[in-house]
Amino acid sequence: MKTSFPKEDIRVLLLEGVSQSAVDTFRNAGYTQIEYHKKALPEAELIESISQAHIIGIRSRSQLTAEVFQHAKRLIAVGCFCIGTNQVDLDAAERLGIPVFNAPYSNTRSVAELVLAEAIMLMRGIPQKNAECHRGGWSKSAAGSYEVRGKTLGVVGYGHIGTQISVLAEALGMQVLFHDIEAKLSLGNAQPTASLDELLQRSDIVTLHVPETPATRMMIQAPQLAAMKPGAILLNASRGTVIDIDALADSLRSGHLGGAAIDVFPVEPKGNGDAFVSPLIGMDNVILTPHIGGSTLEAQDNIGIEVAAKLVRYSDNGSTLSAVNFPEVSLPEHADSRRLLHIHQNVPGVLSRINELFSAGNLNINAQFLQTRPALGYVVIDVAADEATTQELRDRLSAITGTLRTRVLY
Ligand SMILES: NC(=O)c1ccc[n+]([C@@H]2O[C@H](COP(=O)([O-])OP(=O)(O)OC[C@H]3O[C@@H](n4cnc5c(N)ncnc54)[C@H](O)[C@@H]3O)[C@@H](O)[C@H]2O)c1
Numbered sequence: 476m477k478t479s480f481p482k483e484d485i486r487v488l489l490l491e492g493v494s495q496s497a498v499d500t501f502r503n504a505g506y507t508q509i510e511y512h513k514k515a516l517p518e519a520e521l522i523e524s525i526s527q528a529h530i531i532g533i534r535s536r537s538q539l540t541a542e543v544f545q546h547a548k549r550l551i552a553v554g555c556f557c558i559g560t561n562q563v564d565l566d567a568a569e570r571l572g573i574p575v576f577n578a579p580y581s582n583t584r585s586v587a588e589l590v591l592a593e594a595i596m597l598m599r600g601i602p603q604k605n606a607e608c609h610r611g612g613w614s615k616s617a618a619g620s621y622e623v624r625g626k627t628l629g630v631v632g633y634g635h636i637g638t639q640i641s642v643l644a645e646a647l648g649m650q651v652l653f654h655d656i657e658a659k660l661s662l663g664n665a666q667p668t669a670s671l672d673e674l675l676q677r678s679d680i681v682t683l684h685v686p687e688t689p690a691t692r693m694m695i696q697a698p699q700l701a702a703m704k705p706g707a708i709l710l711n712a713s714r715g716t717v718i719d720i721d722a723l724a725d726s727l728r729s730g731h732l733g734g735a736a737i738d739v740f741p742v743e744p745k746g747n748g749d750a751f752v753s754p755l756i757g758m759d760n761v762i763l764t765p766h767i768g769g770s771t772l773e774a775q776d777n778i779g780i781e782v783a784a785k786l787v788r789y790s791d792n793g794s795t796l797s798a799v800n801f802p803e804v805s806l807p808e809h810a811d812s813r814r815l816l817h818i819h820q821n822v823p824g825v826l827s828r829i830n831e832l833f834s835a836g837n838l839n840i841n842a843q844f845l846q847t848r849p850a851l852g853y854v855v856i857d858v859a860a861d862e863a864t865t866q867e868l869r870d871r872l873s874a875i876t877g878t879l880r881t882r883v884l885y
Pocket residue numbers: 558559560579580582583586631632633634635636637654655656657684685686687688690691712713714738739766767768769770
């Protein structure tokens with residue numbers, strides 16, 4: 476499909492070493508201007524680069540704040556090549572008419588496998604025994620070493636990852652409790668608890684799988700840690716802000732918690748080679764990993780294809796299906812039509828003013844699809860018109876009060 480704005484002129488900025496599969500997906504779709512960086516960019520460089528980009532792809536490090544978006548004058552879409560989207564100011568993007576896409580489950584399995592492996596390792600005291608052997612020590616003993624079979628796993632956040640872990644844990648003979656703010660259908664024999672506190676009090680192992688939101692920030696502090704069973708294990712592969720990390724270090728030092736596995740931290744290095752600082756460093760009963768819960772080749776490959784394909788689809792066809800901050804619209808292509816996109820503030824009267832333009836020009840609308848969210852409306856219009864008329868229509872559409880963006884796609 477030939478687009479009005481040539482694909483060769485669309486600049487794609489890919490940061491944080493997203494998978495080569497993303498680059499291939501863009502190239503195969505005809506996009507040639509791809510700027511690729513292995514790391515997240517410092518804010519000043521990010522602002523400089525984003526000001527030239529039409530599409531940006533990031534992972535969990537790059538902070539796309541309202542301030543950064545102010546400089547993104549050409550930007551049409553954001554791709555988060557991961558699950559979490561908390562690093563993007565989604566409201567700011569929505570106000571500017573910029574859809575944000577992610578990969579909601581391409582790395583689910585990778586996180587679930589890591590978490591279960593860590594649970595087994597910690598229940599056996601393997602991190603401590605491993606560290607001792609590396610120091611030349613030898614302590615062959617069953618003391619403090621347990622099977623996971625028959626133990627209770629508490630899952631906080633029973634979403635894609637939480638449910639997958641629940642199913643796998645039951646296959647290992649564990650009992651699963653879960654806590655979620657939404658009513659969730661239990662899989663297998665998993666049981667919801669009445670409260671977070673109840674889950675903490677009853678579980679041998681607690682694993683966190685909530686997104687970063689105002690409600691989950693500092694969800695686990697000293698009182699919650701104190702509520703956990705003596706010797707219990709805490710796993711966090713969600714977001715670093717969910718736990719008060721100093722309180723966790725205190726609880727581990729005091730011997731109340733038996734161990735922890737932490738993949739995400741309140742402050743994380745920008746990229747490989749940068750120093751990692753944490754109060755948990757040096758504790759043998761803590762598995763520390765550099766935010767690699769979703770970092771398997773399988774997951775990264777799938778994420779690259781999935782998110783790049785969503786960005787290409789939006790850029791080529793206007794489809795916003797599965798955008799996280801945007802009205803979801805998808806239309807098949809109509810032969811002999813030109814496609815216009817109109818993104819506007821969701822205020823009364825915009826659609827009627829759009830349609831007045833078409834009827835005044837005596838133009839036949841072949842298809843039209845409107846979706847709204849509280850603050851935003853998005854309409855895709857296929858019209859039977861020649862190129863010059865379509866460009867003129869675009870100028871007139873842009874002049875309608877409340878318009879955020881218009882594009883002629885083809
Ligand atoms: N470590 C990694 O590499 C890695 C990889 C993937 C995802 N993640 C993180 O894991 C999070 C969860 O991923 P997912 O795919 O399971 O997401 P999901 O959206 O499928 O599930 C999240 C669940 O948490 C629940 N929830 C939200 N707020 C809550 C609260 N205050 N209390 C209890 N439950 C609450 C939701 O209702 C939902 O069921 C992501 O948001 C991301 O931040 C980390």
